[in-house]
Amino acid sequence: MKQLPETDLYPKQGWHLETIVNELKELRQAWRQEYNHLDLNNGHYFPSQEVLHHTVKTLAHVLFPLRLGPAHLNTETEDYYVGLKLDTALNSLFAQVKLELAYNYQFQSYSPDENFHLEIQAKQLVYDFAKTLPTIRKNLDLDVLAAFNGDPAARTVDEVLICYPGIKAILYHRIAHELYLKDLTLIARMIAELAHSETGIDIHPGATIDSGFFIDHGTGVVIGETSVIGKNVRLYQAVTLGAKSFPKNIDGSLQKGLPRHPVLEDDVVIYAGATVLGHVTIGQGSTIGSNVWLTHAVPPHSYITQSSH
Amino acid sequence: MKQLPETDLYPKQGWHLETIVNELKELRQAWRQEYNHLDLNNGHYFPSQEVLHHTVKTLAHVLFPLRLGPAHLNTETEDYYVGLKLDTALNSLFAQVKLELAYNYQFQSYSPDENFHLEIQAKQLVYDFAKTLPTIRKNLDLDVLAAFNGDPAARTVDEVLICYPGIKAILYHRIAHELYLKDLTLIARMIAELAHSETGIDIHPGATIDSGFFIDHGTGVVIGETSVIGKNVRLYQAVTLGAKSFPKNIDGSLQKGLPRHPVLEDDVVIYAGATVLGHVTIGQGSTIGSNVWLTHAVPPHSYITQSSH
Amino acid sequence: MKQLPETDLYPKQGWHLETIVNELKELRQAWRQEYNHLDLNNGHYFPSQEVLHHTVKTLAHVLFPLRLGPAHLNTETEDYYVGLKLDTALNSLFAQVKLELAYNYQFQSYSPDENFHLEIQAKQLVYDFAKTLPTIRKNLDLDVLAAFNGDPAARTVDEVLICYPGIKAILYHRIAHELYLKDLTLIARMIAELAHSETGIDIHPGATIDSGFFIDHGTGVVIGETSVIGKNVRLYQAVTLGAKSFPKNIDGSLQKGLPRHPVLEDDVVIYAGATVLGHVTIGQGSTIGSNVWLTHAVPPHSYITQSSH
Amino acid sequence: MKQLPETDLYPKQGWHLETIVNELKELRQAWRQEYNHLDLNNGHYFPSQEVLHHTVKTLAHVLFPLRLGPAHLNTETEDYYVGLKLDTALNSLFAQVKLELAYNYQFQSYSPDENFHLEIQAKQLVYDFAKTLPTIRKNLDLDVLAAFNGDPAARTVDEVLICYPGIKAILYHRIAHELYLKDLTLIARMIAELAHSETGIDIHPGATIDSGFFIDHGTGVVIGETSVIGKNVRLYQAVTLGAKSFPKNIDGSLQKGLPRHPVLEDDVVIYAGATVLGHVTIGQGSTIGSNVWLTHAVPPHSYITQSSH
């Protein structure tokens, strides 16, 4: 047994917490003073990933109540469930949207008028989002069919819906993307990262993805913010749709918001490990082979393999 | 602050849920009418991934009570725990198996006789599964030893068992594979995807894997349904054992069930990022280097690197 | 419907548990007899990954109370929270440290003196760890800034802190590494694997990583035990910092503990999918392109791409 | 400090559980052999008070969703909630009813036919019970009004519904009594005891109680099995409606099932601590004063005080 150090810890029970608490406090204060402009509302309320996780799971249950919802549901009770849980999810999202708006507006305290405007704006945004849920469901149905048709190991559409990480990723993405379109970029990103953590598939909420989208296996896939993906596109694991380089402004800071990721037209297939970089178009019906490294556009119906380019 | 939109939402409190609930209902009904043949029992009960997650974790605790079970167990109480939790896990699995059988048989309501047959068939399947648990444990012990012997960073076998994602993946797989062999393919796949989500390792439950199997790091590994893996095989992260192409039937639909993935004989090692595709045999004792792309068989004791093939 | 097997299960209700319980018991006993030297304290108490998961999440909340802590905190209450939760986390860690020490010392029962020494040693280790928390926070602040500056998609530092898996991975790593330095290698590894499971980023707790470290996307990154990483290094997904080969001792066993992973000097950038193997130094300011395979040192300010080496 | 006893407990960690487990097992077996005729199904499944507690609380929420249900409900969502929770409660009650029926029939294993009959009988009983819920609600509305009109401290009907233990007791009773009428006497009694534990009011589920019933304060009230209570009756704390004596059969055993408790006609008021014993009728509109001891019938509109009888 090692020689014990000299110590004043025993037999006192505590941890001398006060010192550590104070040091951490000073570090927080220093950060807030220095990076106030980056940390917009200086330490005030902020959306919660835990709450959003619960919200987005509830929305998934609302979209597919008998498959993703609780085991006891049946056709007699599914509408009651959908109505009740939709209300729960929207109220929860409403609270998070208010936090993001307050953060964006750098509100630290609220006058009655400011608060009223915030409430009504958040209400409208969530309500508009809610109205897109049927469209989201419709697109997800097509995604499920695409996966079923594209994978010889798939036995039923229900297996696809429940088991395939690619379906979970696109389900979360379709929700996140609608919020991104409403400038709720923070919440949208938080939802995207929940999917990333659970599936290893990293789709930026800004990516525009049409219906019938299928990612098989999925781990390691990265899809950048300004990617545009057509109908019935299929990707395999470890595919990257990335940016080539980041143009800078005159002052050396990165230019944000430019289109910098690939455009995949309808019916494109990209096999595992391929990398497509930059704002280039992959023509309709093209196939990109495994591990291909591609930084230029290809015409429709191209077939690119490692050796061919 | 942005100009607020005209709205009728405020000061009413609700979300006008009825419209959205009805639209979602119509979409579900449309799906069920059109894809009834794919969604076998038309919206009725279905196995639950949440329940299976709990079940398979309980089985893991039963297999290694003092290492994976609750902290309070000791050698005096481990058998009480094993007996009690085995019962819990089997009852829970029994309920899920009944759901899969009813789904497969497309039961929507049950006559007493149908119900009796379903119960007794499920009971026999779960009981037969239970009897394989000692063999599963025996193989997992060999997997742990293989990992301990193969990784210089491993200090004890307990560290391997608890920390290595490759061990979790093979533990889930050995359970899922036994269920797959009993034609419980849906439950088997759901368990496999739980491992995939937690470890980034995607092993199809159909894969046949002998003892002493070790995956290091693991993220991005994909092992296809008809893969056959011998004793003491070692894989590293991002290895793919995949299919080359999917033969189609005359009507253009995919042929399902053919052997289409690699066979790895005993003592094969495949380094990170390598891809082996198709129903090809990697001979006993061969080593496949990192990032190798391999679509043909290799004889025993081959040493394949990127430059060498 | 299939023909049912002959069975004696019905209508008895049970699972004939006793046989299975006994078979599993014999397997445990056989293992303990044979691998006692590897399974140090022969089945006695062991640290719990579930407890550590909770502990490390609590420490994350303590480090960033208003961003990672519960939604209700504000600037009036954050110090109360930090003090209370720090105590909780340290007590919980203290219990786990005692378990690791007892495991290492192969204690199976405790004399009062042994127990006293164990308590006081664990207390000192945890207390010393606690004193490093402000430094950990300081480094994490720099990591967040590095990510914000390095990613054009990042809008605010808060978004970086909350959404980026690379930040979660380095947060867990900085905690795990401090424990590794105190020879609590088992606990350290368990924490590292928690990060691996949640982010797909696999950093061995032994790796030495300076401040301003940023991993983008992250899935599939592997950083080996003896890696040394300078200031302001940036990695992308699927980068491997690995070992080339494992030198063996005369008896054929692996030599453990030698430096066998890369050294990255300050300001190095390594793009997605690149692999650097062995104890080689990547000079200050170098850039390694995507998918590069590198097993030798490169001088400062090198720019290595797939075609260039 | 006391002298320590000689002990073999330390430093061994366990509790020598095996002996105690076996002694308890033998006692259970002895009981089952000797009192098998009283413990009808010899140790098999039995209704669960914990489950019933949850069930009856759910039914209370269904009956008064905006007052006793969860805080987030509103007029837009209450029907969704009522539909969903009614299903939950009835399914849960259905499972308990099957247990009581199996217990009554002394089933220890089930043939398919027995099981089918049990299922269908339980289903019908629960369905018939469900149809009485609107009547229960109607009576409870009148109970609430009676309490509001009878207590000068009551400010609103909502306060009565939520705060008054007498209302909780009659709510549970009206549910329990309906089940008692269907010969589900065990479940009925278990529900009655839940009310007793929470309110100190002990109403046997067999008691027949008309609408407009109000118990003020309530602690210590006892109402026997064959009591019959008319409309708009009011009781105060510690009132007993009991049996005078228990007639015995020739063999000395107690005669069960005879009417042996009081009949209270409409508009009777009984003040705190009064005791009425035996199958006697208290005439319509009578008032019984505090602490009165009464064992004979009284005509309508009597006014009985301690001194007056």
Added chain:
Amino acid sequence: MKQLPETDLYPKQGWHLETIVNELKELRQAWRQEYNHLDLNNGHYFPSQEVLHHTVKTLAHVLFPLRLGPAHLNTETEDYYVGLKLDTALNSLFAQVKLELAYNYQFQSYSPDENFHLEIQAKQLVYDFAKTLPTIRKNLDLDVLAAFNGDPAARTVDEVLICYPGIKAILYHRIAHELYLKDLTLIARMIAELAHSETGIDIHPGATIDSGFFIDHGTGVVIGETSVIGKNVRLYQAVTLGAKSFPKNIDGSLQKGLPRHPVLEDDVVIYAGATVLGHVTIGQGSTIGSNVWLTHAVPPHSYITQSSH
């Protein structure tokens, strides 16, 4: 086995919920139309007893952190705990107070101005309440001492604080009474009934009780709304401090708010089962014996027994 009823329930799975849901809906609507004046805000939000239960338990923990709070607290951490939980409790109370105010004002929707006024009024009420907590603690300390001095079975003051239901009842009462004084009569009553349910002691929150108050055993004690109790008063189980009769208004309705309960001066002792009715004064230092029935005032230092009056 009984003859089974004809049924259309089997093998359909559902409960024909729609009919019951609709009947219950109609009953709620009928009630709301008819008793709208009693059910002030017609089915809108209302304080929640479950939330208040949690709130008042948290306040109890704040008042006595090391005795009623969680087991892990110690003198180093108690202030952190008190600060954090006080915030939690006040926020939770704040939400409930807003609900009671909105209920009282019969708000069904809120204009920004109304909402602002409600918020600020609730805030002030809760803040004023918070400032009385030290006084509440001071009085409770004297209550504990009184119990310790008055009961030969009490061994330590800690035992009194933790075990005696009379202490729990007065703790809840002192909180409820402060809220009652702020016209939050609904919340106050809900808290009082929580104490009643847990202890069998029914103290109306309006009762004025000075320090050093002790109730032994307690079950069945009733203390009316306008009771006034001096210092160092001691009551035993089943004591009633009630109203004699309820004066009515000309229209026959009950007069509310008049003093109608006893006044107990300092140092009064009332033994088990005694009843004191009406607005009468029991003089300082008097003793009322068990089961005494008293409806008139008695001078100081009286000693009243069953036989003596």
Added chain:
Amino acid sequence: MKQLPETDLYPKQGWHLETIVNELKELRQAWRQEYNHLDLNNGHYFPSQEVLHHTVKTLAHVLFPLRLGPAHLNTETEDYYVGLKLDTALNSLFAQVKLELAYNYQFQSYSPDENFHLEIQAKQLVYDFAKTLPTIRKNLDLDVLAAFNGDPAARTVDEVLICYPGIKAILYHRIAHELYLKDLTLIARMIAELAHSETGIDIHPGATIDSGFFIDHGTGVVIGETSVIGKNVRLYQAVTLGAKSFPKNIDGSLQKGLPRHPVLEDDVVIYAGATVLGHVTIGQGSTIGSNVWLTHAVPPHSYITQSSH
């Protein structure tokens, strides 16, 4: 709407917690200084009623696993359950016993030797307690039979065990009394008060109660510390076995520990509301009528009613 008070609370968000936290702190410090001799270890750890509640419920499940334990148990699994939960309950009790011992010894910090002695003493006490569990079960079986035989409303012994509050009270009492006999008076009292709160039956843990004890209805029963009760005694609701007066020492303090409560010999029956005070003996086979007030001994086979004494 009321006029709003002038306030500085709005729009600041906080509650000015610091002042209240400090005032509460000063009150705790003042109490600890003044009543240090009563509050033995000056604010250090103390047994937890919440933990004991859980412990005693677990013991009840261990004693009657198929009736009070979880619904899924059956005859195949009950012994596994008993073994596992007995361990849980004893470990939990062990921790509480250590706290009571440390409290009694006024330990504020522990030397290794003190700690060792405390551990071993607690271990022995709990182990000795555990050995009494079979006897407790045996007595409870007789209590259940007595209740079954004594109540015409009882249909089966299982109904008695599960529904009767008198059984719960005696179950908790038999556990508490064993602990009381081992001088664990604080824990014993805490368990007694749990029964009191749930049943309204207040039995001091010091009371000596032989087998076959039955309390019907039970609310309001009080049984004092030095009561002695023989075999097959039956009590009804609101019976008091109390002390007549408390003899004082010369200094005016109460004499503690003298026998001051009744002795009931075998086969005594006491009807509802009767009060027996003082150290008097009720002879074997006597019956005491409802509401009788008795302060003197009565010979065997007496029959005492209100009018007869």
